[in-house]
Amino acid sequence: LIEMGAIPYEISNENIYDLVNKKEIRFDQIDIFNTKAIAIVNEDTKTEVFTEDNNKEVCLNKDLYNVVSGYIPEQLGNGMNLTDASKTFNISKGQMNIWLKRLCEDRLIKKSDNIYYKND
Structure with a gap:
């Protein structure tokens, strides 16, 4: 097998099964x-x-909302609906909807007639 390109296994005290399953x-x-x-x-x-x-x-916080909460309101421009925002930021409508709702709750943006605007 070594002549065909296999790499030799160095014998150690660890069990091969344990090495393979170690995560x-x-x-x-x-x-x-x-x-x-x-x-x-x-x-x-x-x-x-x-x-x-x-x-x-x-920063050990894994919530991306903390990153996008400063970026999304600035990029809304003259306003965007959910579909346009999800296409602009290249994320799913579901995730965009979650973030837009949180931004509205935090009063960083406002919603009027299904259009989201930066809160002044």
């Missing part, structure tokens, strides 16, 4: 320009790795 907890994207990072390395040991060179905070 990493998560692979979160981090800001590569921020030197403080948090990552869970191994599911079995629950090891956490911390690196900290400056006092910048790592």
Whole structure:
């Protein structure tokens, strides 16, 4: 098999079944320009790795609404309906509807006759 391109397996103390079924907890994207990072390395040991060179905070909130809540109201322009907004931002109507409702609840935008406008 090695002559056909197979890679030899190095014998170790770990069981092959355990190696194949070992799962990493998560692979979160981090800001590569921020030197403080948090990552869970191994599911079995629950090891956490911390690196900290400056006092910048790592945002652990996974809700994208916090990102789009500042962007969507600025892009509404003269107003958009749900369909136009979902096409403009290239997301599903369902997700756009959720975000538009939350923006209205937070009073960042207003709705009039199914058209959404930036709240002045």
